[in-house]
Amino acid sequence: MSLILLFLILLSISLSWATSFSYPTPQTFIQCMSKQFGPYTKFVGTIYTSNSSLYLHLLQSSQQNPRWLNFSTPKPLLIITPFQESEIQAIILCSKKYNLQIRVRSGGHDYKGLSYLCKTPFILVDLFNLRSVEINLEDETAWVQTGATLGELYYSLAKRSEIHGFPAGLCPSVGVGGHLSGGSLCTLLWKYGLAADNVLDAYLIDANGKITDRETMGEDLFWAIRGRGGASFGVILSWKIKLVRVPPTVTTFNIKKTLEQGATKLVSKWQYISDKLHEDLFIRVIIQNVGNGTQKTVQASFNSLFLGGVDRLMPLMNESFPELGLQAENCTEMNWIQSILFFEWISNKFLKEERVFMIMDPSGGQMKEISESDIPFPHRKGNLYNIQYLVWWEVNGIKASNKHVHWIRMLYKYMRPYVSKFPRAAYLNYRDLDFGTNKESNVSYLEARVWGLKYFKGNFKRFAQVKSKVDPKNFFRNKQSIPFLETGAD
Structure with a gap:
C-alpha cells in the first residue's frame, strides 16, 4: 500500500470520527434533553443560550474571581439551572452523546475557575436552585443540597437551635457542594475535625446518570468524594451532615x-x-x-x-x-x-x-x-x-x-x-494549577502524580483505583481531575 493511499485512509477515518462527534447546536441539545423525559415529566429548569438576555448575567453572577471574565475565556454552549434530579440526569446523558464536557457550579469560589472553565465546548450546570436545608434536631443531622451556601446553612441552624453548629468555613457565599467535597478547614476543626469528617451520607449522580447514596455507591466512592471533590466522579446532589454541639456563649x-x-x-x-x-x-x-x-x-x-x-x-x-x-x-x-x-x-x-x-x-x-x-x-x-x-x-x-x-x-x-x-x-x-495539569486528551496517572501527591499524599493511588471503577471512560474530567490507574503504575 502506498504512503499516499495510507494517508488518505487515515484522513478519511479521522474525518469520519470528527463528524460522528460533531458538537450540537443549543437547539439540538435541548431536543435531546426533552427526549429523556417521559410524557408525564416536565422540564422545569431554565436553559440559557448565548443569545439569551440573561446569559452573561448568570455566567458572571457567582464568579468570585474576575480574572476569568475576560473575552478570550471560552464560554459555555449552554447554561442550565436545574430544579430536579432528573434534569441533571438528562444533561449527563446528552453531554455524553455529543461528547461534551460539563462543569458544575455551586458557589463560584474555585480559585482557578475549574467549575466554569473548559477549552472545548461544554455545558455549565449551575445548581443554585438546589439549595434546601432540612434540619433534624432529634438525631442532630441535616440534609443540605449542593447549591446551598454556607450562609444559608448557618442561617437555618440559627433559626432552629442556639446550641448546634457545623464545622465549615467562614465565607457565607461559598457553595456547600465544593466546600464539603474538598475537605473544609474551619474554626471548629480542633474540636470536631473538618466538615468532610462530619459527612454521613450523600446523593450522587454517576457517569451513567444513576442516582446513588452511600449504600449503593459503595464505601470506596463515598470515601473519595469527602476530600477530593465530586468533579472527578459525578454530580453530588446533597449531603447528610452531622451537627455538632456548641456552647451558647x-x-x-x-x-x-x-x-x-x-x-x-x-x-x-x-x-x-x-x-x-x-x-x-x-x-x-x-x-x-x-x-x-x-x-x-x-x-x-x-x-x-x-x-x-x-x-x-x-x-x-x-x-x-x-x-x-x-x-x-x-x-x-x-x-x-x-x-x-x-x-x-x-x-x-x-x-x-x-x-x-x-x-x-x-x-x-x-x-x-x-x-x-x-x-x-x-x-x-x-x-x-x-x-x-x-x-x-x-x-x-x-x-x-x-x-x-x-x-x-x-x-x-x-x-x-x-x-x-x-x-x-x-x-x-486552595487549588494551584502551577503544580501541574492533565493533558486534554490523555490523562496520565504517572504525570498526574506530580500534583496529586501534593494534595493527597498516599491517598492519590486509591483515588485512581476508584476512578477506574466508577468512571472508566473519564466523562468527569478537568485540568486536575483524578486519572485512571494504568496497568503497572505505582
Missing part, C-alpha cells in the same frame, strides 16, 4: 501587632504552641504588609474563637500564650453564629485592600486524632498549621493580574525552605 478576639511591636517573636511563639492549645481554643494568624511609603511594615493579626466565656479563656491564655498580652477588654462574648460574622468581617477588611497576605490556620486537637486515610484529606499528624497565600486587587486586566500573580509566586517561592517538602503539601480547596 463563645468568645472572640483580634490582636494586631506590627514588626515594631514584636510581631516576629509572637508569630514564632505561636508556631510552637498553636497545635498544642486547648481543644476549645482556636487561634489563627493573618500576616500582611500595611502602611505606605516609608511607613510600610508587616503586621500580624491573631484572631481567635474560644468555645466558652471570657472567664475560662483568660486563665488558658495566661498559661499558654502570655506573650500576646491579651486582656479581658480585648475579648467579645457572642453566640457561635455571630462569631462566623466576626471572622468574615475580618476577612473582608483584608480583601478590600490591595495587599499580599498569608492566613495561617493551626492544625491540632481532633485533627491529629483522625487517620490520614480515613478520608482523602491527609494533612493531619505532623502538620503544625496550614498556610493560605493570598493576593487581592480590584483593578482587572492583564497588566494588573500579571503584577499580582508575580507577587504571590515570589512569596510562595520564598517560603519553600520553611514548609513541608518531598512533596510540598497543598490543600485542594
Whole structure:
C-alpha cells in the first residue's frame, strides 16, 4: 500500500470520527434533553443560550474571581439551572452523546475557575436552585443540597437551635457542594475535625446518570468524594451532615501587632504552641504588609474563637500564650453564629485592600486524632498549621493580574525552605494549577502524580483505583481531575 493511499485512509477515518462527534447546536441539545423525559415529566429548569438576555448575567453572577471574565475565556454552549434530579440526569446523558464536557457550579469560589472553565465546548450546570436545608434536631443531622451556601446553612441552624453548629468555613457565599467535597478547614476543626469528617451520607449522580447514596455507591466512592471533590466522579446532589454541639456563649478576639511591636517573636511563639492549645481554643494568624511609603511594615493579626466565656479563656491564655498580652477588654462574648460574622468581617477588611497576605490556620486537637486515610484529606499528624497565600486587587486586566500573580509566586517561592517538602503539601480547596495539569486528551496517572501527591499524599493511588471503577471512560474530567490507574503504575 502506498504512503499516499495510507494517508488518505487515515484522513478519511479521522474525518469520519470528527463528524460522528460533531458538537450540537443549543437547539439540538435541548431536543435531546426533552427526549429523556417521559410524557408525564416536565422540564422545569431554565436553559440559557448565548443569545439569551440573561446569559452573561448568570455566567458572571457567582464568579468570585474576575480574572476569568475576560473575552478570550471560552464560554459555555449552554447554561442550565436545574430544579430536579432528573434534569441533571438528562444533561449527563446528552453531554455524553455529543461528547461534551460539563462543569458544575455551586458557589463560584474555585480559585482557578475549574467549575466554569473548559477549552472545548461544554455545558455549565449551575445548581443554585438546589439549595434546601432540612434540619433534624432529634438525631442532630441535616440534609443540605449542593447549591446551598454556607450562609444559608448557618442561617437555618440559627433559626432552629442556639446550641448546634457545623464545622465549615467562614465565607457565607461559598457553595456547600465544593466546600464539603474538598475537605473544609474551619474554626471548629480542633474540636470536631473538618466538615468532610462530619459527612454521613450523600446523593450522587454517576457517569451513567444513576442516582446513588452511600449504600449503593459503595464505601470506596463515598470515601473519595469527602476530600477530593465530586468533579472527578459525578454530580453530588446533597449531603447528610452531622451537627455538632456548641456552647451558647463563645468568645472572640483580634490582636494586631506590627514588626515594631514584636510581631516576629509572637508569630514564632505561636508556631510552637498553636497545635498544642486547648481543644476549645482556636487561634489563627493573618500576616500582611500595611502602611505606605516609608511607613510600610508587616503586621500580624491573631484572631481567635474560644468555645466558652471570657472567664475560662483568660486563665488558658495566661498559661499558654502570655506573650500576646491579651486582656479581658480585648475579648467579645457572642453566640457561635455571630462569631462566623466576626471572622468574615475580618476577612473582608483584608480583601478590600490591595495587599499580599498569608492566613495561617493551626492544625491540632481532633485533627491529629483522625487517620490520614480515613478520608482523602491527609494533612493531619505532623502538620503544625496550614498556610493560605493570598493576593487581592480590584483593578482587572492583564497588566494588573500579571503584577499580582508575580507577587504571590515570589512569596510562595520564598517560603519553600520553611514548609513541608518531598512533596510540598497543598490543600485542594486552595487549588494551584502551577503544580501541574492533565493533558486534554490523555490523562496520565504517572504525570498526574506530580500534583496529586501534593494534595493527597498516599491517598492519590486509591483515588485512581476508584476512578477506574466508577468512571472508566473519564466523562468527569478537568485540568486536575483524578486519572485512571494504568496497568503497572505505582
